[in-house]
Amino acid sequence: MAKYTQQVEQILAAIGGEENVQTATHCVTRLRFVLKDDSVVDTEAIEEIDIVQGSFATNGQFQVIIGQGTVDTVYKEMVAQTNIGEASKDDVKEASAENQNWFKRFVKMLADIFIPILPAIVTAGLLMGINNILTAPGIFMEEAVVEVYPQWGDFADIIDLIANAAFTFLPVLIGWSAMKRFGGSELLGIVLGLILVxxxxxxxxxxxxxxxxxxxxxxxxxxxxxxxxxxxxxxxxxxxxxxxxxxxxxxxxxxxxxxxxxxxxxxxxxxxxxxxxxxxxxxxxxxxxxxxxxxxxxIFDTVPAIGGLVYGLLYAPLVVTGMHHTFLAVDLQLTAGGGGTFLWPILALSNIAQGSAALAMMFVSRDEKLRGLSGTSAISAYLGITEPAMFGVNIRFMYPFICAIIGAATASVFITMNGVLASAIGVGGLPAFLSIFPQDWGPFFIGMAIAIIIPFALTYFYGKFKK
Known part of the structure; x- marks a missing residue:
């Protein structure tokens, strides 16, 4: 008997059996199913399976979080045990698109275009953060590092050039990814981007x-x-x-x-x-x-508190629906002129808040599996990857998700009232301060503290009182 035969049978039974599966594939951490009827899925049964870390439905797919490495073995065993057959991620995307309305297909299209170029954008944001540390006054001393130590000036200039390349030639990156998504020649997409710049x-x-x-x-x-x-x-x-x-x-x-x-x-x-x-x-x-x-x-200039409150409240629910990808274009537009974006710092605080709520669940729960999942997913969220925390823990019990939203909204109001801006898109967790303009570090660190303390405290005390 294969290693995960029983778990595969349990997963298939919980999603309505092999006959309910239209197509299936997997990514780095998740099994991805396009089901004929989502209403027959028994999510409680899925959550009880020992190798499962969580599950959620999005963009016409039902996804089961297994974990890196293990998911590949589970998928191969599922294919071997059934007549489902192997499928690529593109096959699953095409199948899931048939079950979506035009708006969801539009959001998915944006995600398909922007997600492949995110590593370049995030890397550029981190490098710009390093450049900011060297060129901004008031961080280590009253004057900037490059002013006190001029020999560091050219070093900072080269970092700035490398960091700005992705933003300067952003149409090239988008042209490549968009042509790939629309089915055209990727090389022509690159040439189109070069023409426009x-x-x-x-x-x-x-x-x-x-x-x-x-x-x-x-x-x-x-x-x-x-x-x-x-x-x-x-x-x-x-x-x-x-x-x-x-x-x-x-x-x-x-x-x-x-x-x-x-x-x-x-x-x-x-x-x-x-x-x-x-x-x-x-x-x-x-x-x-x-x-x-x-x-x-x-909006953010006239009523910053309202803008921060609304976006802080909505960002996590937008992630659940996948609609948060539509705001990536706005972030890139805001950073293009060098003035900075006020939206991305809210994203970073929302990720931290989700991690804090998940961390509190580690102290609230008596289930060893959930405690372990809560701890590891909290660390992941603090480093900018919120999927395990949100879908594996917080949404599963709902109240941690709501507590995280409250904490994120409170922190967002504070930083928007203090005019916190990010010079670029970076890692959306604790390392996010590197992408914040150094003069805004003070209020942003306070916002981070709010995003850590409030969700943790609300989740912890509500969890204890609820029992």
Whole structure:
């Protein structure tokens, strides 16, 4: 008998049997099922299985958290014992998309585009944090490190260059990932991104000053004035342009003979998309992106406490639905101009709050398995990975999840009232302070303390009183 034969049988029984499974795959820590009928799932039975750390349903999938390493063995045994058959993550995504409405498919599309480029963005954010430590005054001494020790100046400049590359060429990263998602050539997506940040164009960050002085360079296309503007740090222009490019490429590929595809498809697709990007797509989406940014900035500038409260309350529920990915584009837009984002610090505090609630459950529960899961998932959340804490512990008992939201909202109100900003997106947990502007470290550390103490205390005392 294989090692996990009994557990596989228990999991299948709890999700309605093999006949209820449309397709299944696994990732690093979870089994991912697309089920024919989600209503027959017995979540309580699943939670009782010894190898299971939690379960949740999202984006048309039912996911069972097993753990790194073990999940691969369990999946192989499940495939060997059943007629389900192996499937890729793309197969499961396609199957799950059939069960989603248009809005969920849109959110999932954004997630599919942004998640692959997150490692580059997070790395850039951490490096910018190191640069901030070297160049910001008042951290180790009254003056900045590079002012007291000029020999560190070039070292800091190189770090800044490496850190800024991902943000400067953000359209290139998005172009690659978006074309992959839309089914087009990834190489053409990279070229499209490079076109939109070409050095001969007016840098997007200089647009405001150029517009104020009336010095925006233009092309004259047979009487039509087209602005020569680059889209550094912009999200929407390259997203829409990549969608158009992919559709044109795929349409041409179906109609052009193989013998001349290389000479026809890519040149025409890029040429048409390039003209559309500069004439229509770019100007429209640039205005829309700036409008969205201005909307959020107005709220947080005018009523920061309300903005912090609402986003602090909603962020964790947004994670459950997957809708939090839509705000990544806003974060990138806010950081593009160098002014910083007020949304991402709230994300970091929400992650810490979820970890604190899970940590409290380690002291509340008498179940050894739950105590162990609570402790390890709390550490994971403190390092920015909240999935085990949220889905394995907090949502399972609900009151820790609510206590975490209360703590996150309270901390968010405090930091927004004190104008805390992040220079970039980084690791959303205790290391998050590296991405916060050094002058905002004081209030952010207080916010971190609030996000640790309130969820822990509320969860602990409610758990004890509840018993």
């Amino acid at each position: 070409h050095p001969d164009l007016l840098n997007a960050w200089a647009y405001g000053d150029a517009a104020a002085e009336g010095e925006i360079p233009t092309w004259n296309l047979f009487g039509l004035e087209v602005n020569q503007i680059g889209y550094q740090g912009q999200v929407l222009p390259v997203l829409v342009s990549a969608y158009v490019l992919a559709k044109i490429e795929l349409a041409l590929s179906k109609r052009v003979p193989d013998a001349i595809k290389m000479l026809v498809v890519a040149p025409i697709a890029l040429l048409v998309t390039g003209f559309l990007a500069f004439i229509i797509i770019g100007p429209v989406t640039f205005a829309v992106g700036n409008g969205i940014t201005a909307f959020f900035m107005t």
